[in-house]
Amino acid sequence: MPEIVTPIITPFTKDNRIDKDKLTLHAENLIRKGIDKLFVNGTTGLGPSLSPEEKLENLKVVYDVTNKIIFQVGGLNLDDAIRLAKLSKDFDIVGIASYAPYYYPRMPERHLIKYFKMLCEVSPHPVYLYNYPTATGKDIDAKIAKEIGCFAGVKDTIENIIHTLDYKRLNPNMLVYSGSDMLIATVASTGLDGNVAAGSNYLPEVTVSIKKLAMERKIDEALKLQFLHDEIIEASRIFGSLSSNYVLTKYFQGYDLGNPRPPIFPLDEEEERQLIKKVEGIRAKLVELKILKE
Numbered sequence: 001m002p003e004i005v006t007p008i009i010t011p012f013t014k015d016n017r018i019d020k021d022k023l024t025l026h027a028e029n030l031i032r033k034g035i036d037k038l039f040v041n042g043t044t045g046l047g048p049s050l051s052p053e054e055k056l057e058n059l060k061v062v063y064d065v066t067n068k069i070i071f072q073v074g075g076l077n078l079d080d081a082i083r084l085a086k087l088s089k090d091f092d093i094v095g096i097a098s099y100a101p102y103y104y105p106r107m108p109e110r111h112l113i114k115y116f117k118m119l120c121e122v123s124p125h126p127v128y129l130y131n132y133p134t135a136t137g138k139d140i141d142a143k144i145a146k147e148i149g150c151f152a153g154v155k156d157t158i159e160n161i162i163h164t165l166d167y168k169r170l171n172p173n174m175l176v177y178s179g180s181d182m183l184i185a186t187v188a189s190t191g192l193d194g195n196v197a198a199g200s201n202y203l204p205e206v207t208v209s210i211k212k213l214a215m216e217r218k219i220d221e222a223l224k225l226q227f228l229h230d231e232i233i234e235a236s237r238i239f240g241s242l243s244s245n246y247v248l249t250k251y252f253q254g255y256d257l258g259n260p261r262p263p264i265f266p267l268d269e270e271e272e273r274q275l276i277k278k279v280e281g282i283r284a285k286l287v288e289l290k291i292l293k294e
């Protein structure tokens with residue numbers, strides 16, 4: 001059964017600290033609404049902006065709600081990533097994950113392979129590759145993943161389903177998730193293992209329903225919902241999806257997740273008004289379809 005995994009938003013207070021109470025409330029709501037796992041310290045969680053201590057703090061807070069956690073530890077200091085991987089032994093979680101070392105240009109492939117192999121050597125849990133070429137500038141594709149040879153799974157954020165299917169083709173034992181919200185119906189129809197969907201932060205009901213409809217082979221209904229979801233994703237990107245996620249969660253789920261962490265700035269009042277105006281009609285359709293309550 002393919003899963004919906006939420007790369008959980010990290011709420012911040014006005015003085016830029018992690019808001020533990022808001023994070024707890026959000027994690028509880030997601031699990032209650034049928035989300036299978038939570039991906040902590042991902043892109044949507046503004047992972048690259050978090051210190052190692054903050055990454056661990058996020059894990060502790062979410063762990064008090066569920067142990068269905070993939071704990072992202074990666075960064076540009078491999079010692080920190082290794083330390084976090086080792087510290088995760090105290091938590092009975094699904095696994096750890098890491099994106100590739102970002103920013104540094106023209107890194108030799110052998111160094112990228114070494115980075116992940118060193119993480120695998122120390123990890124007390126299964127290790128998941130988080131592949132996001134647009135964000136990191138590195139494509140740890142299926143062939144390289146096979147050469148690294150120690151991944152339990154991969155989250156492949158790329159809107160190219162062949163690229164993602166290749167992981168399953170070359171590494172049949174790996175769990176393969178798409179990191180794209182726009183491929184939920186597709187993934188559920190292709191035998192892959194699910195989606196890590198940023199939009200499931202604000203619409204867990206919709207993302208879970210798309211998956212279920214596709215699994216029941218109700219493809220027309222699944223695509224109808226998928227396309228409504230896609231419209232919201234597109235609207236969120238106009239204003240910056242990482243900032244818009246906070247506004248959309250408040251709008252669709254009814255609770256405030258505080259602020260993002262600069263340089264991911266909060267939307268201003270006018271941007272927020274325009275975003276809501278773009279999605280309010282979709283919300284009405286979701287209520288009509290009984291996916292959302294009034």
Ligand SMILES: O=C(O)C(=O)C[C@@H](O)[C@H](O)COP(=O)(O)O
Nearest residue numbers: 007042043044045157179196198
């Ligand atoms: O936030 C994460 O850790 C995710 O997996 C989702 C992530 O791949 C990202 O939100 C995808 O956004 P785009 O499709 O690049 O707009």
